Structure formats: structure tokens, C-alpha cells
Amino acid sequence: MKKNLWYLLSFLLVASMLITSCASQAVSSPTAAPSTGSTVQTPVATVAPTTAPTVAPTIAPTASGPKVLKVRISKDISNLDTDNVTGKEEDTVDRAVMEGLFRYDATGKLVPQLVDTYTVSPDGLTIDFTLHKGVMWQRGYGELTTDDVKYSYERFLATNPKPAYADDWASLDHVEIVDKYSGKLVFKTPQATLWTTVLPMTSGLIVSKKFYEEAGPDKVKTDAVGTGPYIFSSWTPQQQIVLKRNPDYWGTQPYYDEIDVLPVQDDKTAEVDLQAGELDFSNISLASEDKFQSDPNFIVQSIPSTAYSWIGMNIEHPKLKDINVRQAIRYGIDVPSILAAAYNNKAPKANALIPNGTLGYWKDAPVYTRDVAKAKAYLAKSNLTSLDLTLTYQNTDEYSTWAQIIKANLQDVGINVTLNGLDSSSFWAYGDSGKDKALQLFAVDFSSVAPEPAWSTMWFTCDQVDLWNWMRWCNKQFDTLHTQGIQTIDSAKREPIYIQMQQLMDADAIAIWVTNVPQVYVSKPNVKSVIYPGGLAPMLREFSGQ
Amino acid sequence: MVSYIVKRILMTLLVLLLVIVFLSLLVHIVPGDPATTILGPRATPALIQKLRSSMDLDKPIYVQVGHFLLNIFHGSLGVDAITGAPITKLVSNALPHTLILAVTSFALAILLGIPMGVFSATHPNSLVDRFVAAISISLTTIPSYVAGLFLLIIFAVDLHALPAMGIGRAGDTLDYLRHLILPSIALASTWIGYLARLVRTSLLEVLNETYVRTSRAAGLSERLVRYKYALKNALIPTVAILGVGLGSLMGGAVFVEIIFSRPGMGLLIYNSIQVRNYPMVRAGVFIVAFLFVLANFFADLLYTYLDPRIQLNKRQG
Helix, strand or coil: CHHHHHHHHHHHHHHHHHHHHHCCCCEECCCCCCCCCCCCCCCCCCCCCCCCCCCCCCCCCECCECCEEEEEECCCCCCCCCCCCCCHHHHHHHHHHCEECEEECCCCCEEECCEEEEEECCCCCEEEEEECCCCECHHHCCECCHHHHHHHHHHHHCCCCCCCCHHHHCCEEEEEECCCCEEEEEECCCCHHHHCCCCCCHHHEECCHHHHHHHHHHHCCCCCCCCCCEEEEEEECCCEEEEEECCCCCCCCCCCCEEEEEECCCHHHHHHHHHCCCCCEEEECHHHHHHHHCCCCCEEEEECCCCEEEEEECCCCHHHCCHHHHHHHHHHCCHHHHHHHHHCCCCCECCCCCCCCCCCCCCCCCCCCCCHHHHHHHHHHCCCCCEEEEEEEECCHHHHHHHHHHHHHHHHHCEEEEEEEECHHHHHHHHCCCHHHHCCEEEEEECCCCCCHHHHHHHHCHHHCCCCCCCCCCCHHHHHHHHHHHHCCCHHHHHHHHHHHHHHHHHCCCEEEEECCCEEEEECCCEECCECCCCCCECHHHCEEC | CHHHHHHHHHHHHHHHHHHHHHHHHHHHHCCCCHHHHHHCCCCCHHHHHHHHHHCCCCCCHHHHHHHHHHHHHCCCCCECCCCCCEHHHHHHHHHHHHHHHHHHHHHHHHHHHHHHHHHHHHCCCCHHHHHHHHHHHHHHHCCHHHHHHHHHHHHHHHCCCCCCCCCCCCCCHHHHHHHHHHHHHHHHHHHHHHHHHHHHHHHHHHHCCHHHHHHHHCCCCHHHHHHHHHHHHHCHHHHHCHHHHHHHHHHHHHHHHHHCCCCCHHHHHHHHHHCCCHHHHHHHHHHHHHHHHHHHHHHHHHHHHHCCCCCCCCCCC
């Protein structure tokens, strides 16, 4: 009897393995068939067709089988819908499958994509365009038309509920359909960000109206149909997203037959997976750069990014209201020590909000070096000899190191810092409905999807107080300049606007800028990777062998 | 026996109800807002409100518990707050991988731990006994995630002998088994050591019992005495920890699944906690709790089956 029980249990175990390994868990989609910081030229004239809408010759699989690339993303996808897209993981997948009217090419230059010709009116309020003819949607959703363009962009104007990325198209009035292939984007005001972070990025991708209406709002979160070089073939939650080469792609065929996008959350795990040969490409932590740099089996790219990290001060908090206290803190903290300890001196020092390589970079920004005597003098000016503050930060290795140095530095000035390390979710919850009022000092980083100054300044306007402006700093002049910066198309005129905005921030001593952490990407020697301007996401469609 | 089973089932239901209530309370206790975490910095207030409502977060705890129970009676565990996918589908994808990992690890622990314990007990204080003791105590003290990292570095990174991540190609059983080797050893390591120590102690105790001495005096072979009579009784305490063992393995599986990027329940719950995807956390923990209680229940039944002296429905003494 007992023997039979064991036999039965063994049989069940083996059977379950067979069933589990054989079962198709992937959510399959039916298939019908590095350059960064580059200056983006604002297109102002009609551009001749760059790519004929013909089917390019298909690359035949090599004798060793199809060319498959395994790429890591830091977390599984959760919302691919372009107007509510959740993060760079979704951006990465969306931009391999879908296309916009314009895109960044492999050198980081803005180029036309789905538009055949286009003209921007001198006042910047209309863009007349014609689409390439014969561009087909994947999976049998018909031909791309201006109806799809109108549907894609006017979705951002919805009010109930307003999409997360509605502000990207805030100036859009409507999209006018002239005929099947010709149309007009009509704007209420000029918008410079259109050419940097909107048209060539995820908010500018064209979705298939037919697919969206057929699939419904939930389905499009984890499925995608585009006109791009890769087809969203399947998604297996927590395991992988399979992108297959689109055999009917209208442009130049991509190099890889298949790209497996694998979610690996932990950096250390991803590094082991790279070394074990399970991944061909991954971002890694800055701390591990040297290890991979010295390994001939890998190519390491360290790319300046649009991420910016700083120590913020909540100026509404009674303890930090006095600018002298904030100056004391600014002179009390030794930023180079933070860079040495947390980044092994591999991250550059930031002196202002906008990173080097982005329009509006303030190269003459004042450099504050640690001066304990000066810090104490400022503290004395505010009639204080000592002060107790709390520093809130994410309890990662990086920020825990920051915290230790800040605490030790400020101790010398007479400021006692209590450390409040939080997990990611608890930390970001301060961005909800004024919870940031409780903050005093905080260490944080934001980033911009592309080198665009408005993406950096947008979080510090008055309407962001109670949301993401955790310094709770409200300056009407800054707000006016922010609007002016967005509405100024001429780059030469934009630049001084953003420098002036940073000067306003600096004058009020609301932050200690620390660094723009470079992004480190590792690939196998036979993989040629391309990263989007801004350094934050891989441009999968341009990956090739070398 | 029947009344015992009925009592245990009622107790199981009560435990599960308490788990659901606790998980609903957790939303209010644990800091971190799911809406801002899930939707990102650019989410509009209307979107945030919509998400909160879809998670029942704007409703009192008794309503949340009621909805969850009602869903269960309808065969549903709710909807994933992020993707909108049915949770039953996500769980049915993940659960088999965790169960296979846990059962394989447990089988491995039994296959290695029990012989080690028996060998030590039958060669007490010998050099080999001391060596086995050192090994088993070391294994007991090494957490599964540490063992996992070591195994990864040795067998996947240095030797390139075994895969480091995932579960292999769909439809390829051999590949699936190859991907199971390192995680199951990592997860089993603690239990190999623990079982070896438990069996050794238990068997040594039994070998000193009078009925063992009587058997030997009666001229029965040492092999028969050790393995048929003594070992059978020595294994009863081992059976008793089966239920607890499964729970412990499910807990350990979280780390192992993260390290080896295995798409099981541990990784599913961990990822959901990270983004405060409460419907998924609630359903995932509920499933694990259910399995834990179920395993304990069956372990108790097996215990009475193996040792007829134990009468579960009567008070001792």
C-alpha cells in the first residue's frame, strides 16, 4: 500500500513536470505572417522620402539557426499602452514594435519615420504631413492611414480619465485628416518638446485604431501591434517577452530574427546571468563596471545619462525655512566624498539641475565645496548652534552610502541627522497628495526620457507642490520661464531661459546637486548595441551583430 | 477520525479567514502607496482614484474581505491591479513551478538527508559521523539564497555546466529538468542538513529502546533490526515535520526564485509586494497559506497512519 503511494507520488511529480514544461504559458499574439547627448535639429522644411515603403530583402537565418538576442529589462512589463506607459521597460518593447511619425536613429539624430514628407508652419502651430503609402500593420490589421494618426494622438486629449502622458500633447488642438495618407497636426501653442521627447518617443508612436478598438483597454496593456521591425509575438508573465522579426516590414529588415526580452529585477542576478551566458545584453550597476571592463568576454559602455540625483530640502518645513540653514547644509556636505564612496569616482559631479549634454546645461554654475567654518557661520546666522534633521532616502546600497556620508558631514557642522531609509514603494509614496510635507532632507533621483530641459524643470513648478516638487519651492518666475521654454522653438533662445531657471533654484539654496549617474551597459562582443539619447533605454530595433 | 477531520477543516477555514483579514489590514499598515508606485509619477488624480477603486482600497476592510471571499466562491481570485489579467491565470502559471521546485527539493533532502542521518547514527562518534555532522550543520546554517549564489557562480558562471536562469524552453522537459537542478539543490541544502541531524538523533534514541535490544537478542540480523524496525519508528518525527517543511520550502523558494529568475509564486508575490499590487499579494499569500495548512493537515493524517498509537481526536493522558 505504502509502496503504491510512493509510486503514485513519483508518477505525479514527473507527470506534473512534463505538463508544466510542455504547457504553453505564453500569451501568444497571433501573427499573420549609441550615441547620446546629440543635438536634435528641429526639422523646419519639407524632407524628401528617406526610405521607400518597399519590403527589404529578408536576412536568411544563418546555418547555426536563427539569430536570437537575449536582452534584460529590470522588471516585467505592466502597461504598454502608449498614453499610460509605465516605464522604460515598456518604452523599450513599444519602440521595437511600433513606430512614430519621427524617430531617433542609431546616431541619436531625429529623422522622419512614418512620414514621407512634412512641413512645419513658421509659427510652429501646424505640421502638414503625408504618410508612406503601403505601410501595413502587423498581424493583419490593414494599412496605416491618417485615421490611425488622429486616433493615436487625440487619445491624449481624453479627460475622463486624463491619460498619464496627457501633458506631452498638451498643446495639440486636433489632428486633421486630409485624405488617407495626408493630414495635419494643429496646435494651440508652439511646443518645443514635441521634437525631443514627444514625436520621436513613446508618446509619438502610432497605434492601430482597429487593434485598439478590438482589443479594449485592458488587453493593450500587455499586447502590442505596430508597423515596426519586430512583432510582439508572446508575453509569458515573469518569464519573457518574445519579439519576432516582422517578415513584412516596410523598411530595412532588422538584424535579429528574434529578441527575447527577459525581466531580471536584481542587478547582481543579471550580472551572474551575463557571466553564465544567459543574457547577451544588460544594464549593470556602476559599481560592477570595472569587473566587466576587465573581462574580454564583454563590451562595456558607460553612457552619460539624463538622470539627476540630488539632496533636496523641504523649504516649507520650519527647520529648513531659513535660507541660512539651507546654506549651512549646502556648505556642510562634501559631494566628492559621496561620489567616491557610492560610485567609486565614476560618476561626474553635478552643479545644477540640467545635465551636461542637454540644452540648457549651465556650465558656469557655482561649485560649492565643503567649508565647515562657513557652514557653522550660516547656522549661527540663523541663531542656531545645533539642529536635528531627518534624511529620507531609498534603502539601496547607493543611497545608504550617501546617507552615512551626509550624516557624518553634517555632524561636524552641528546638525544631527536621523536616517530614514525606506523601500522603493514607501519612498515614492511621498509623491501622493502632499505627503511630502513631512519630509525634511531627502536624497532622490529623477530622469528625463531624452535630453530635454523641460523634462527636468517640469517637476519643480508650483503646480507640482504636493506631488513631485518635494522641496515645496514655488517661484512664479520659474513657472513663467518653464512655459516660455516649452513654447520657444528656437534652441538658441531656449538655452538662456533654462539657465535662468537654474539660477533661480540656486539662489534659494533648495538643493545640493550631486551627480548624473552614467548608465552602464554590458553586451557580448558579437552584439552591437544602440542606446536612446538620454542613455536610459536600449534601441532594440537597431541592435546588430559585429 | 471523522470528527477530527471536520474540526481540522473548520480550523483551516478559520486560519484562512484570518489570513485574508490580516492581508486586508496590511494595506493600511504597510507604508507605500500602490497607486503612485504602479502608475508612476505622471499619473493623473483620476487615474490614481480609478486604480484605488479597482483594488478596493477605498472600501472598508470588511467589504474587501467580503469581495475576496465572494470571488473565491465564484472560482476567481480577482484581477491583477497592474495588467488587468485574471489572477487565477497568473497563479496557475506560477504555482506549478513553485510546487515542483518545493517537492523536488524535499525529495532531494529526503534522499540525501536520511541516509546521512542513518549512517551517522549507525557509526556514532566515528570519523565519518563527525564529518557528516560538520557537513550537515554547515548545510543547516547556510541560507538557501547563499547556497544559490555559490552554486550559480560555480556551476553556471565558472563551469558553464548548468543554466543560471529561468525554466528553459517551453515544451522541452529535459531542459526544464536542467533548469531545476541548481535551484532545487539550493533550496534543499538546509533541509538535507536538518534531516540528517534529526534522523541521527531519532535513530540513536530508538536503537537504545528495549524492543531493539530484544530483537537483537532474538537473533535477528543487524540489518533487519536497524532498517526494518528501528528506522521505521525513527522516521515518525520526520514525517511530523513534513507540513512545516513544505511551508518553509515555499518561503525559501522566494529567494531561490529571485536568484534563479524562476517564474514561481515566490517571485510573483515578491514582485507584487515591490509595487504594492495588493490584489496579487493577497491572492498569492492566500494560496501559499492554503497549501501550508493543507500540508500540515495531511502530515497529521499521515502521522496517525504511520503510528497507530496516536489518536488525534482524543485527549492524551
